[in-house]
Amino acid sequence: xxxxxxxxxxxxxxxxxxxxxxxxxxxxxxxxxxxxxxxxxxxxxxxxxxxxxxxxxxxxxxxxxxxxxxxxxxxxxxxxxxxxxxxxxxxxxxxxxxxxxxxxxxxxxxxxxxxxxxxxxxxxxxxxxxxxxxxxxxxxxxxxxxxxxxxxxxxxxxxxxxxxxxxxxxxxxxxxxxxxxxxxxxxxxxxxxxxxxxxxxxxxxxxxxxxxxxxxxxxxxxxxxxxxxxxxxxxxxxxxxxxxxxxxxxxxxxxxxxxxxxxxxxxxx
Amino acid sequence: xxxxxxxxxxxxxxxxxxxxxxxxxxxxxxxxxxxxxxxxxxxxxxxxxxxxxxxxxxxxxxxxxxxxxxxxxxxxxxxxxxxxxxxxxxxxxxxxxxxxxxxxxxxxxxxxxxxxx
Numbered sequence: 001x002x003x004x005x006x007x008x009x010x011x012x013x014x015x016x017x018x019x020x021x022x023x024x025x026x027x028x029x030x031x032x033x034x035x036x037x038x039x040x041x042x043x044x045x046x047x048x049x050x051x052x053x054x055x056x057x058x059x060x061x062x063x064x065x066x067x068x069x070x071x072x073x074x075x076x077x078x079x080x081x082x083x084x085x086x087x088x089x090x091x092x093x094x095x096x097x098x099x100x101x102x103x104x105x106x107x108x109x110x111x112x113x114x115x116x117x118x119x120x121x122x123x124x125x126x127x128x129x130x131x132x133x134x135x136x137x138x139x140x141x142x143x144x145x146x147x148x149x150x151x152x153x154x155x156x157x158x159x160x161x162x163x164x165x166x167x168x169x170x171x172x173x174x175x176x177x178x179x180x181x182x183x184x185x186x187x188x189x190x191x192x193x194x195x196x197x198x199x200x201x202x203x204x205x206x207x208x209x210x211x212x213x214x215x216x217x218x219x220x221x222x223x224x225x226x227x228x229x230x231x232x233x234x235x236x237x238x239x240x241x242x243x244x245x246x247x248x249x250x251x252x253x254x255x256x257x258x259x260x261x262x263x264x265x266x267x268x269x
Numbered sequence: 270x271x272x273x274x275x276x277x278x279x280x281x282x283x284x285x286x287x288x289x290x291x292x293x294x295x296x297x298x299x300x301x302x303x304x305x306x307x308x309x310x311x312x313x314x315x316x317x318x319x320x321x322x323x324x325x326x327x328x329x330x331x332x333x334x335x336x337x338x339x340x341x342x343x344x345x346x347x348x349x350x351x352x353x354x355x356x357x358x359x360x361x362x363x364x365x366x367x368x369x370x371x372x373x374x375x376x377x378x379x380x381x382x383x384x385x386x
Contacts, residue, residue, distance in 0.1 A: 094294035175325025
C-alpha cells in the first residue's frame, strides 16, 4: 500500500532519494487508476501514487537538473489534475512543489498533515469547481455609464473637440466621475450575477476583477450531479446579457479555489 | 457563449486556469517552490487596476467616443444637461430593459442609501 503503483518513481528512486514533483492528494482507495499519464518533465516522468493511510499523493520523478517552470510544465500540471478530477476527487497542490523522495512525501505530507488533507478531501468530495467570468462587451460599459448619467453625457459633450491640453482638468474630472460610475456598476453587476449563481453552488469564491472589462470572476463548488442545472442557468444568463456582457464558463476543474491550505508557513524555516 | 466544458480538454485551456494553478491549491513549506521560467506572468501582475490620472483621461476619452456615437446615431442634441427622450429610450431598449430583469437597477439605490444613514 505504501509502494508506488507506478514504476518510474520507484525505478529512478532506487539508489538515492529522487526529487518528486507533487500534483495533489487523492483518497488512497482511488489510487488504483494510476499511473497512465505523463507528468512534469515529459513522457519519462510517469505519474504514480504514494499512499499512506487513507491518503495518496500524485507524484512524478523530476529529472535531475530539471527546474519546472516552463509553459509545458504548467500544462502537464494542469493535465494531471484534470485527469484526476475525471477519475475522482483530488485536492490540488499549488504549481511548483517538489519534495525529496517517497519517504518525504509519505511522512512530511501525508502522515503529518493527514487530518487537514482528509478534511479538505471530504469538503470537496463528489464536487467540481466551475469558474464563471463575465466580460463587458466592447464599449458596453462606457455606453451604459453615459446613458445612465446625463451629467456624464453633458460634460463629455462639452469637451468634445476641445484640445486635450486645454481641457485637461475637465477631462480628469470627467474621468473621475466615470471611474466612480464604473465601480458602482461593476459591483452591482457582480452581486446580481452572484445572486443568480449562488443557488447552484455549495460554496463560492470571488476573485478580484483583474481588469476593467471583467465584471465577475467567480468560482463555484458544485456537486457533479448539479452541473446540468448550473449549465442551464449560465446559458440563460449569457443569452440575456448578450451585447452587454460575455460569459466564460470553465470547467469541470479541480477545486483549486477551495483548496486553500497553508501547512507550516514558510516563516518557520 | 464560450463554454469550455463540452469542447476541448476538460479543465479549460491553460490560459484560463493559469492564475488558479499558480495562486491556488495547497501550499506546504516542506516543498521547494520552484521559480517560474519563461512563462507569461503578465496576466498575473495585471491584477490590480489603479485609479490614476491616466485612467481618468482614458475613461474620459472612451466615454466621449461612445457619447459621440450615440449622438451621431440620430440623437438630436443634449438639452440643458439632459439627454433627449429618444436617447434615453434607445439606451433603455438596448440595455436598460434587458438588464432590468437580470441585473438590479441602479436607479433605486440612492434612496436605499439615504435610509441607511
